[in-house]
Amino acid sequence: MTHVFPRHTKANPPVAAYGDGCYIVDTNGKRYFDGSGGAAVSCLGHSDPEVTAAIKAQVEKIAFAHTGFFTSEPAEELADLLIERAPPGLDRVYFVSGGSEAMEAALKLARQYFLEKGETSRHRVIARRQSYHGNTLGALATGGNQWRREPFSPLMIETSHIAPCYEYRGRLAGETAFEYGQRVADELETEIQRLGSENVMAFVAEPVVGATAGAVPPVEGYFKRIREICDNHGILLILDEVMCGMGRTGTLYACEQDGVTADILCIAKGLGAGYQPIGAMLCSAVIYEAVEQGSGFFQHGHTYIGHPTACAAALAVLRKLTGGLVDRVNPLGDALHAALTDAFGQHPNVGDIRGRGLFRAIEIVEDRAAKTPFDPKRGINKALKKAAFDEGLACYPMGGTIDGVHGDHVLLAPPFIMSEDQIGEVTGKLARAFKTVL
Numbered sequence: 001m002t003h004v005f006p007r008h009t010k011a012n013p014p015v016a017a018y019g020d021g022c023y024i025v026d027t028n029g030k031r032y033f034d035g036s037g038g039a040a041v042s043c044l045g046h047s048d049p050e051v052t053a054a055i056k057a058q059v060e061k062i063a064f065a066h067t068g069f070f071t072s073e074p075a076e077e078l079a080d081l082l083i084e085r086a087p088p089g090l091d092r093v094y095f096v097s098g099g100s101e102a103m104e105a106a107l108k109l110a111r112q113y114f115l116e117k118g119e120t121s122r123h124r125v126i127a128r129r130q131s132y133h134g135n136t137l138g139a140l141a142t143g144g145n146q147w148r149r150e151p152f153s154p155l156m157i158e159t160s161h162i163a164p165c166y167e168y169r170g171r172l173a174g175e176t177a178f179e180y181g182q183r184v185a186d187e188l189e190t191e192i193q194r195l196g197s198e199n200v201m202a203f204v205a206e207p208v209v210g211a212t213a214g215a216v217p218p219v220e221g222y223f224k225r226i227r228e229i230c231d232n233h234g235i236l237l238i239l240d241e242v243m244c245g246m247g248r249t250g251t252l253y254a255c256e257q258d259g260v261t262a263d264i265l266c267i268a269k270g271l272g273a274g275y276q277p278i279g280a281m282l283c284s285a286v287i288y289e290a291v292e293q294g295s296g297f298f299q300h301g302h303t304y305i306g307h308p309t310a311c312a313a314a315l316a317v318l319r320k321l322t323g324g325l326v327d328r329v330n331p332l333g334d335a336l337h338a339a340l341t342d343a344f345g346q347h348p349n350v351g352d353i354r355g356r357g358l359f360r361a362i363e364i365v366e367d368r369a370a371k372t373p374f375d376p377k378r379g380i381n382k383a384l385k386k387a388a389f390d391e392g393l394a395c396y397p398m399g400g401t402i403d404g405v406h407g408d409h410v411l412l413a414p415p416f417i418m419s420e421d422q423i424g425e426v427t428g429k430l431a432r433a434f435k436t437v438l
C-alpha cells in the first residue's frame with residue numbers, strides 16, 4: 001500500500017535505493033544503467049562526491065534565504081560562471097526550480113520587455129509543432145505536443161505553431177539539407193506577416209529537439225535564418241536548452257554549434273544534474289536594462305527562486321562540466337553513434353539514428369523504405385521501455401504525433417562520466433530489448 005501519487009497510476013515501480021556512478025540500484029539489488037539520465041538530467045551520474053559535499057557545506061551554512069531580502073554566494077558565483085561561458089549578449093541569470101518555470105519566466109519577461117518599451121501590442125508567441133517546453137500552462141501552450149496539450153487547451157494562451165526542422169521526415173526529394181532548413185525557417189516569416197509583426201513578441205525553439213521526437217538536430221543554416229527573421233521584425237528569440245543544454249550536445253550551450261545566440265535562453269536538467277531541482281533563464285543586457293530603466297521590477301517570482309542549496313549544487317556541477325567533463329561528450333557521443341549504427345543500422349525497423357554529443361535517438365518504423373510508423377496501438381515505445389528496463393537499462397522510449405504522423409523513438413542521454421566499455425553494455429542491452437519487442 002502506497003500513498004504516493006505515481007505518474008502512472010497502474011505502475012508498480014521498483015524502489016530506487018542508491019546510486020552508483022552510472023547505475024541506479026533498487027532495493028532488491030538489481031542494477032539499472034541510467035541510459036537517459038531520467039530525461040537528460042543526470043550528466044554526472046548518481047554518486048558524485050564533490051556535488052554531495054557542496055550541498056552539505058551549503059546546508060550547514062544556510063539552506064535557504066528568500067530572494068526578496070537576500071542574494072547568496074553560490075547564486076552570485078553560479079551566475080558569473082554561466083555568463084562567462086554563455087553565447088554573446090547574454091548577461092543576466094534568473095534562477096528557478098526547473099525547466100517549466102524557466103520557460104514561464106521567459107515568456108513573462110518577453111512580454112514585460114515590450115511593455116517597458118511601450119510596444120504594448122506585442123504578445124503573440126510562435127513556436128514549432130515538434131516541441132515540448134514544459135507542463136505548466138504557459139509552457140504547455142508554447143509546446144506543440146498535441147497529446148499533452150489537448151485536455152487543457154481551453155486553459156491555454158493562443159500560440160502559433162510552424163513546421164519543425166525535422167530532416168528525416170521533412171526534407172523533399174531533390175532538396176539539399178540547407179535548402180530544406182531555409183524553407184522551413186521561412187515559415188516563421190510567413191506566420192509573422194499573417195499575425196502582423198507588431199503583435200508578435202517571441203519565437204521559441206529547442207536547438208536540438210528532445211522528448212517530442214528524439215534528439216533532432218537542426219540542419220545547417222536553419223537557426224541563422226531564424227535569427228535573421230527575428231531581428232528583422234524586432235522579435236525575441238527564446239531558446240529552450242532545458243534538455244539539450246549544459247554540455248549534453250557537446251558544447252556547454254547547444255546553440256553555440258549553430259552560430260546563433262538567444263535573447264532569452266532557458267536551462268535546467270543538467271544544471272543541477274539531479275542533485276537539486278534548479279533551472280535558469282538567461283537574458284540579454286538589452287532586455288535587463290529595459291526593465292532596470294523602466295519599472296525596475298520583474299513582475300514574476302516563486303518562493304524558491306535562487307535557492308542557495310540548489311545553486312551550490314549547480315555551481316559544483318558547472319565547475320565539473322567546464323573543468324573538462326564536457327570535453328568527453330563529443331568523443332563519447334561519436335563512439336555511441338558508431339555503436340548504435342553497428343548494432344541497429346541494418347535493422348528493418350530502424351528508420352533513423354541521429355543526435356549530437358551524448359544526446360542520441362533511434363526512430364523506429366514499421367517499413368524502413370516508406371518510413372511508415374507503427375500503429376500507435378501496438379505501443380512499441382512502451383514495450384521497448386519495459387524490455388530494456390527488464391534488461392537493466394533505463395532509457396526513454398517515447399511516441400509522439402507530428403502533423404498526424406505517429407512516431408516511436410528511443411532517446412539515449414547517458415551520464416558524461418560513462419566509459420567506452422559501457423557503450424557496449426548500453427547497445428547490448430538495447431539490442432536484446434529490440435529482439436524481444438520487434
Ligand code: PLP
Nearest residue numbers: 098099100132133134210242243
Ligand atoms: N523544455 C524542454 C525542452 C524539456 O525537455 C522539458 C522537460 O522535459 C521542459 C522544458 C520542462 O522541464 P521541467 O520538467 O523541469 O519542468
